[in-house]
Amino acid sequence: MTLYSAAASSTTTPVESSEEMRFEQYLEKLQAEARQAGISESTLQAAFANVEYRPRAVTADRNQPEKKLTLDEYLPRAVPDWKVKQANELYQKHYDTLQRIGQQYGVQPRFIVALWGVESNFGRFTGNYRVIDALATMAFEGRREAFFRSETMAALKILDEQHIALDEFKGSWAGAMGQCQFMPSSFLAYAADGNGDGKKDIWTTEADVFASAANYLAHFDWNDEFTWGRQVRLPATFDYTLAGREADKAKDLQQWQALGVRRLNGQALPKLDKALPAWLVLPDDTNGRAYLVYGNYNALMRWNRSHYFALAVSHLADKIR
CATH class of the missing domain: 1.10.8.350 (Bacterial muramidase)
Structure with missing residues (x-):
């Protein structure tokens, strides 16, 4: 040695x-x-x-940065316009494969592409x-x-x-x-064969990268009927002790509505046919943005326990059409 x-x-x-x-x-x-x-x-x-x-x-x-970026500073760097453009181009390029894998695992393809982009710049930096x-x-x-x-x-x-x-x-x-930046234990648990060749190649085979990412999210209760969440506006008198992702802090949207939480534009929160548990998160404490997030966001947090990471993926996914 x-x-x-x-x-x-x-x-x-x-x-x-x-x-x-x-x-x-x-x-x-x-x-x-x-x-x-x-x-x-x-x-x-x-x-x-x-x-x-x-x-x-x-x-x-x-190594820790001398100055921690705020979310307002971080997101434009993590999701610049050129990355949004590439994400949309690659979404179209791999459309058929992404749709097939998305349906197989119950994960919207735009989130698969967003994870790919945030983790490795679409496989360029591994x-x-x-x-x-x-x-x-x-x-x-x-x-x-x-x-x-x-x-x-x-x-x-x-x-x-x-x-x-x-x-x-x-x-x-x-x-x-690899292109989805799995730790070895995650590879053994969640890597998947996306093109049917009998291999699980997260290094060079895009279909396997997509299937592996989707398989990971599916194992943590991803629900393709819903998105990840939304940025919201809080009332001046809001009780910040209600924030957090602990199980007992989940409320449905109408309960949050009754507490004065509104869409970012001030309009009422959506009314859904199904009860959708939502948690209020404050990535920069009470000094920055507020989000109502759903179970899919919690799955992203299992991937990487960083609100900034989960929000970068979520915002990039929102820009893929």
Whole structure:
């Protein structure tokens, strides 16, 4: 396992040498755990042959922006006009495939395309870290060791099942992979064959990307009879303790209407034939936008527990026609 070049090793400090040794020892523990989990020796030998500690992954994990963007600042950057244009073009290009997959899983195709666009810019940016490097590094770093050890085992299983070649097994600094940026455990649980060729290729096959994204949402109770939610206006006397996505804070639209919540333009909330549970969320607390969101929004939050992410996907989906 090569961590540093021979030239660099001559100038390695005692601290760096100690870190290298500890990482090597940690990799041995990961391999032992993988053997117990049934990963083949050939996969282990190949996967760990040249594992490198990637300090940039640790830096990326720890790095926090000096100034947090507000939602009003974030959304134009996350959903610029050029991305909206591309989303609509790609929606039309893959229309037949998207309609078939959308009907199969009960997910509106515009949300599939929006996830694709927000996650990887429609497959253009999928990460250039070797997945085993990234996951082993993050597990060794220790802040979320159990999570990343588990993801490392899942990644090794993906290699063992030959879903992808080792030299093509790349992703983000956190180990998220492919055009839908699945973590390895999500791949094993939700990746789907979208074109019937017997493979689950989220790296290069758009139909599999679409089916995998739709399958994930379907597993978290997506309902294609409804959308994700809407931005709303609150009365001056609104009780902000009612906000939140806890189960006991759900109300139907007419209950929110009675509390003074209105559409952004001031008009009454829709009257539906079916009761639709809705939650009030305030991504920037009481200082910014307010949204009434539905169960589909909660499914997006399972994908990525960020209101900004879920709203970027939702707003892009709203602009796809």
